[in-house]
Amino acid sequence: MIVAIANQKGGVGKTTTAINLASALAMRGHQSLLIDLDPQANSTLSFVERNGLKRSIYDAIEDSSCKLDDVVIPALNQENLWVAPARISLAKLEARLIGELDAHFRLKDRITSLGDRFSHVVIDCPPTLGLLTVNALVAATHLLIPIQSSYFALEGTDDLLETIEKVRSRANTHLQILGVLITMHDRRTSLARDIKHQIQKVFGAKVFDTIISKNVRLEESPAYRESIFSFAPDSTGAADYYRLCEEVIDRA
Numbered sequence: 001m002i003v004a005i006a007n008q009k010g011g012v013g014k015t016t017t018a019i020n021l022a023s024a025l026a027m028r029g030h031q032s033l034l035i036d037l038d039p040q041a042n043s044t045l046s047f048v049e050r051n052g053l054k055r056s057i058y059d060a061i062e063d064s065s066c067k068l069d070d071v072v073i074p075a076l077n078q079e080n081l082w083v084a085p086a087r088i089s090l091a092k093l094e095a096r097l098i099g100e101l102d103a104h105f106r107l108k109d110r111i112t113s114l115g116d117r118f119s120h121v122v123i124d125c126p127p128t129l130g131l132l133t134v135n136a137l138v139a140a141t142h143l144l145i146p147i148q149s150s151y152f153a154l155e156g157t158d159d160l161l162e163t164i165e166k167v168r169s170r171a172n173t174h175l176q177i178l179g180v181l182i183t184m185h186d187r188r189t190s191l192a193r194d195i196k197h198q199i200q201k202v203f204g205a206k207v208f209d210t211i212i213s214k215n216v217r218l219e220e221s222p223a224y225r226e227s228i229f230s231f232a233p234d235s236t237g238a239a240d241y242y243r244l245c246e247e248v249i250d251r252a
């Protein structure tokens, strides 16, 4: 399965979800690949040493003589997990691909050429609906949409759904919405409960039963460059993401 984690809003929990879902899948013994498609490279930094990086996902997409295999490196401190790292250079990729007839299909083609090396691929998308995110949607079998439990939670989802429909109509007719994930939920407040009901009204059964609570440990873990499972295995954040992983496997 190839699951894209997308929402063009920043700060909704895409990277946190990508890191910890990929990590949970790897812990269950699945050969997993985390592809970082965000020029900010936040998920890369959780698992690899930035200084030693020679090549990144940019090279694999832009340069036809560079294979995805050539940029994939094993994650630090995590068995069964590999990372296709991003660097800030990824920000110039969209401009480089203008006029290329296969611009939307680059990532898909590169993943296909990996064969069956990985059973699970997780793609962390940038906070835009541009060519990078479209590449992820074209390459993916499944889409996971994190939505932050906040007053403006649903703002922008129309644009996201429109993009998904465009991709489905031609480039990737099999793309499935695996689920909508409510993140940073504070179950103590009535506002959060209202927001949850609102999201459930719009997305119905697509909303995951698992809800990711607001958790300080999840906020801290990237700074220590660890997944929540090694950083704070007894935290509610670890329990939430473990349950999400089980639900993802059940739904796929």
Ligand SMILES: Nc1ncnc2c1ncn2[C@@H]1O[C@H](COP(=O)(O)OP(=O)(O)O)[C@@H](O)[C@H]1O
Residues within 6 Å of the ligand: 009, 010, 011, 012, 013, 014, 015, 016, 017, 042, 127, 183, 184, 185, 212, 213, 214, 215, 216, 218, 219, 220, 222
């Ligand atoms: N469940 C959570 N509880 C507390 N903080 C969180 C949680 N999920 C994410 N964060 C923090 O919120 C910020 C934005 O999350 P991030 O995953 O980077 O979002 P995105 O990738 O969508 O921009 C980060 O500082 C992250 O550590």
Ligand SMILES: [Mg+2]
Residues within 6 Å of the ligand: 014, 015, 016, 038, 042, 125
């Ligand atoms: Mg991010």
